[in-house]
């Protein structure tokens with residue numbers, strides 16, 4: 001039916017649009033996936049026309065398919081019968097439609113009820129509650145379904161959601177800032193008033209807050225709480241505050257630390273503080289992603305487990321130890337065993353990353 005462009009290109013074009021729409025829900029749908037939908041009407045005279053678009057806006061609210069169909073009905077004067085209109089349509093969605101009653105009724109049921117004849121899906125839903133059942137429901141009702149258009153891009157967009165369901169653990173992102181000579185801070189003790197070393201600049205701080213908004217949880221080690229008293233909230237970017245996670249084997253963190261403010265939930269591990277145990281527990285709580293912001297001991301522990309998916313390192317454009325300050329002691333940056341890829345320079349600081 002796609003006329004001016006090839007069949008394959010047409011499918012990819014509309015799937016690309018689904019991905020753009022899905023991203024509009026980025027900061028508010030977790031632990032749900034980001035989903036976008038496009039309804040295309042095959043008009044004999046005009047060729048393909050996009051007649052509806054929708055996306056999942058917020059956790060607990062309507063799914064993309066429902067919003068897309070509502071959009072189509074709102075903005076199109078359906079001249080022919082509703083049935084005939086939908087029979088002439090293809091619905092594009094970056095994720096398989098759900099088949100179960102959750103917070104909303106199953107989308108596969110709605111598609112069948114509306115008599116949409118063709119459905120193109122980016123990827124199957126790895127959630128065991130769906131996992132192919134949505135596609136099967138459609139096929140059993142005679143809907144023509146194609147799966148796997150731009151599948152790699154669809155999986156990457158929802159890599160946090162995919163990780164939780166396929167690996168049974170949250171997606172893990174490690175992040176730190178270090179000086180050119182490889183330190184993340186000056187060596188400080190809890191009772192001196194030495195301030196933390198500032199490596200990030202205004203722009204890279206904002207980028208970190210964007211990362212906080214993208215992930216469901218944020219974690220730091222005990223010493224970082226004691227020395228920096230961080231808030232770990234998202235203030236320089238719109239979105240929700242992540243769940244704060246820290247460790248306290250010796251019960252040294254009292255409730256006056258910012259990490260215990262009522263701005264977000266806080267989880268403290270004090271008994272078993274090994275990373276595999278923490279990931280296991282977070283998965284049970286349906287946390288699909290965690291950003292680990294340091295310090296070195298915690299990051300080195302995680303690196304040694306191999307349980308991470310991305311690493312982001314900011315290298316400031318100054319040394320800690322200089323001829324003017326030769327006797328300064330620093331906290332060594334984590335030891336990372338692989339080469340990171342250069343990404344960009346922001347106000348003089350170089351950003352490196354690794355996405356596995």
Ligand SMILES: NC(=O)c1ccc[n+]([C@@H]2O[C@H](COP(=O)([O-])OP(=O)(O)OC[C@H]3O[C@@H](n4cnc5c(N)ncnc54)[C@H](OP(=O)(O)O)[C@@H]3O)[C@@H](O)[C@H]2O)c1
Nearest residue numbers: 176177184185221222223224249273294295296297298301
């Ligand atoms: N530049 C940056 O990006 C950045 C970011 C964050 C922090 N920092 C700096 O990093 C410094 C703190 O780093 P740090 O390496 O000393 O401490 P840390 O990683 O913040 O905390 C480590 C402490 O957490 C406790 N812990 C409990 N379970 C653990 C586990 N499984 N693995 C590792 N630690 C565990 C241990 O204390 P117990 O033995 O008492 O249980 C350990 O000494 C501060 O100076 C802070 O300002 C820099």
